[in-house]
Amino acid sequence: MKKIVQIGVGPLGQKIVKNTLQREEIHLVGAVDPDPEKAGKDLGELCGCTHMGIPVSRELTSSIKGRGADVAVVSTFSSLERIEPQLAELADAKLNIVSTCEELSYPWQTQPDIAQRIDKVCRDSGVTCLGTGVNPGFLMDYLPAVMSSICQDIEQIKVTRVQDASIRRIPFQRKIGAGLTAKQFSQRKKNGHLRHIGLTESVHMIARALCWRLDRVEETLDPVVAARLVSSGYKDIRQGQASGVEQYGRGYVGEEEKITLHFRAAVGEEKSHDKIEIVGTPSFTSVIEGGINGDIATAAITLNAISAVLRAESGLKTMLEIPVPSFSGRFCV
Amino acid sequence: MKKIVQIGVGPLGQKIVKNTLQREEIHLVGAVDPDPEKAGKDLGELCGCTHMGIPVSRELTSSIKGRGADVAVVSTFSSLERIEPQLAELADAKLNIVSTCEELSYPWQTQPDIAQRIDKVCRDSGVTCLGTGVNPGFLMDYLPAVMSSICQDIEQIKVTRVQDASIRRIPFQRKIGAGLTAKQFSQRKKNGHLRHIGLTESVHMIARALCWRLDRVEETLDPVVAARLVSSGYKDIRQGQASGVEQYGRGYVGEEEKITLHFRAAVGEEKSHDKIEIVGTPSFTSVIEGGINGDIATAAITLNAISAVLRAESGLKTMLEIPVPSFSGRFCV
Known part of the structure; x- marks a missing residue:
């Protein structure tokens, strides 16, 4: 107890x-x-x-x-x-x-x-x-590190997390900018409040696990723009508004991109999944179709x-x- | 160093x-x-x-x-x-x-x-x-234990490893009985030499990770029988001969099958893959298509x-x- x-x-x-x-x-x-x-x-x-x-x-x-x-x-x-x-x-x-x-x-x-x-x-x-x-802490860092255990050599690791945010808690939907106009999105992005936090940390955790000394780590963030009305979230999202975020975290050795983390969370996203691709010996891809509910x-x-x-x-x-x-x-x- | x-x-x-x-x-x-x-x-x-x-x-x-x-x-x-x-x-x-x-x-x-x-x-x-x-030690025990970390509850775990043994080392192909007649297979099975070793150990490792007290663990072994000539291994396998083994390891709590490990390794097997299915909260399935080369x-x-x-x-x-x-x-x- x-x-x-x-x-x-x-x-x-x-x-x-x-x-x-x-x-x-x-x-x-x-x-x-x-x-x-x-x-x-x-x-x-x-x-x-x-x-x-x-x-x-x-x-x-x-x-x-x-x-x-x-x-x-x-x-x-x-x-x-x-x-x-x-x-x-x-x-x-x-x-x-x-x-x-x-x-x-x-x-x-x-x-x-x-x-x-x-x-x-x-x-x-x-x-x-x-x-x-679950992220950071598991899907995009710890689990790829675990998967790397069976490799004799690794050239590159790519991790993708795509999820439909409709099923996530409301603060999460707000955090990814669901329902914002382009202008609101860009303003909130500037303030630094609008993002999934942890991609940079995940890149560093993988690099540490693999003993890679990275020369630089980059993060990018863009809106996912709704192509039509999306009503599956906590509020309606009109065409042209943001339905969520698309982020990349990248780790480089020299000019070589060794670690690529792709995070896309949007209300109404169709094919949720979690994927780890290892390019190495052996090369393999591990997929969880439907993805993991983060909450x-x-x-x-x-x-x-x-x-x-x-x-x-x-x-x-x-x-x-x-x-x-x-x-x-x-x-x- | x-x-x-x-x-x-x-x-x-x-x-x-x-x-x-x-x-x-x-x-x-x-x-x-x-x-x-x-x-x-x-x-x-x-x-x-x-x-x-x-x-x-x-x-x-x-x-x-x-x-x-x-x-x-x-x-x-x-x-x-x-x-x-x-x-x-x-x-x-x-x-x-x-x-x-x-x-x-x-x-x-x-x-x-x-x-x-x-x-x-x-x-x-x-x-x-x-x-x-890789098995035992990773795919059918450690990795499922790692995957279970994101679950609030688990009812059942099923792990499947299906592999084409053509690409494996010769002692492995011999170990799984590739090329034996039904009679030879059954004799070698009786001697206990003809099998992938470790399913029982893997069942126990998963149970330990999840703190499940198992009432019994069972293992079964049967030949995979070649439906036609198979020439992809270290020697030709004629129709009706064994091309490999199909094994199950099962862990029970009372009469409930909580852990099911399915191992199938045969020369000429078509869809190699490694799969972990967790039935619980959340339920999910993780798949590596093509599977992992064990050697x-x-x-x-x-x-x-x-x-x-x-x-x-x-x-x-x-x-x-x-x-x-x-x-x-x-x-x-």
């Missing part, structure tokens, strides 16, 4: 909370969210489940005091800079951490100073911190990773350094 | 030796094979490469003396019982071990006494021992695993307990 505290009770956090109810050996003991609308409400009721007897707290100390929590599950920010103080507070409180923060999935190249500080505070407290999720899978891997995190050494770890999380309704170690 | 000694210089061992020549940071320092035909010959020439200045030795001591080897790569026996004395000798000599021995991939349920003895001798010597390969991939993963083995704790480990091997032409840790 492991006791966890949920930090962040947005749509993803609520999904994680619901999932814990199906897990024999994970027991929720507290929840934190800064939103005054949520403060004091019962966590179960807030998540659309039965009463759980756990009030959502606005700050950490009161929510964990005397409850013997082992692990904090953190689904708050995508930004490493914003999440750092939370992680430091949790580590100080001797809590192991599993977080869906995209920039935490592989921060060693992009933000090494913050990564080193998080690593240090975790080591000092003897706890482990992992950033995970379900991110909530799942976050809880699945707890057992592996508890077995890992202390410090800031990535998916490359922990044992296979694997699904486990209960812990068997 | 890691120094390795190759134990067993059959077709698979020779492939591993050739592969080391393409790896910057793996350096062969010795080779052992009990075959008097090979003793004293130069390892490079025996493997069809250039002269390496390494004579194949019939026994371990002289081949490693004063050469500072870190790791032994062992491709000798499929049987745990037969390989145990070799592993003990290597561990005593303070060598870490990566082996393609099928029964070593997950011996904890099938042969726990031997597994415990190997674990103890490795711990006592402070070395790590891993059984790996290439087994030699590759064996060398790729060295770096992860050197980072692991001492003792007998399985793929579930080490970090992702991943392809790496050089070590970056």
Whole structure:
């Protein structure tokens, strides 16, 4: 039995909370969210489940005091800079951490100073911190690294994730710009808020797994433009408006493109799939037709990773350094 | 730079030796094979490469003396019982071990006494021992376990490996009974020599990853019968003769079949593929059309695993307990 505290009770956090109810050996003991609308409400009721007897707290100390929590599950920010103080507070409180923060999935190249500080505070407290999720954290980085294990040589890795965003949570649909005009899209893109976060981190994680020293990493982002009315999302998208994003992450050695990550998420997209192509010895392509629903899978891997995190050494770890999380309704170690 | 000694210089061992020549940071320092035909010959020439200045030795001591080897790569026996004395000798000599021995991939349920003895001798010597390969060791056990990481619930796992054995090494084609009459096949089956080894081990590895307590594990084996003359293998197979094997490994909880592994390897098989189906939340199917060539991939993963083995704790480990091997032409840790 492991006791966890949920930090962040947005749509993803609520999904994680619901999932814990199906897990024999994970027991929720507290929840934190800064939103005054949520403060004091019962966590179960807030998540659309039965009463759980756990009030959502606005700050950490009161929510964990005397409850013997082992692990904090953190689904708050995508930004490493914003999440750092939370992680430091949790580590100080001797809590192991599993977080869906995209920039935490592989921060060693992009933000090494913050990564080193998080690593240090975790080591000092003897706890482990992992950033995970379905993407970044699995489909476009960890899984290609796993697949590479059977290769004698690799020239290039290409990963494609195409998904119909109709089935994703509303904040996700908003995040990819569904329903924006070209002008709105371009403005939101400029602000940096309009994108799937993590492609650069995923490129770096693959490069690390393969011991490739990249000379540069590039990211591009463009709108997917609706060719006709799309009504399958949380709101109607008119012809000419953006239905989502198309992004590329690319890693180069010299002028050679060694890693290509292609991410396309749009409301009404027809052929969702996840594909890994390895050009090497052997060359092969692995495909999941229909693709993986990111909301379900991110909530799942976050809880699945707890057992592996508890077995890992202390410090800031990535998916490359922990044992296979694997699904486990209960812990068997 | 890691120094390795190759134990067993059959077709698979020779492939591993050739592969080391393409790896910057793996350096062969010795080779052992009990075959008097090979003793004293130069390892490079025996493997069809250039002269390496390494004579194949019939026994371990002289081949490693004063050469500072870190790791032994062992491709000798499929049987745990037969390989145990070799592993003990290597561990005593303070060598870490990566082996393609099928029964070593997950011996904890099938042969726990031997597994415990190997674990103890490795711990006592402070070395790590891993059984790996493409199957068992990757496609039908480790990879499904990895895939399960994104699931909130799993009801059933089915893995299918169908392959055209024409492209495999001759001992593999012989091992699956290609070219035998029905009577010869049934006799060889009775002797226990005619089969892909490892399905039971793979079932147990998946069960362990998912914390499922199985009530029973079953294996079946039948011939694939050639419907017409097949000439793509190492020898012609006439109509009515066996062209290969069809095997199932099944794991049950109560009467419920939770794990189904379907292995079919035959000369002339038309649609090679590797498929993982997970029935759960989410349900999905991952397919590699064309499948993975087992000889290439087994030699590759064996060398790729060295770096992860050197980072692991001492003792007998399985793929579930080490970090992702991943392809790496050089070590970056």
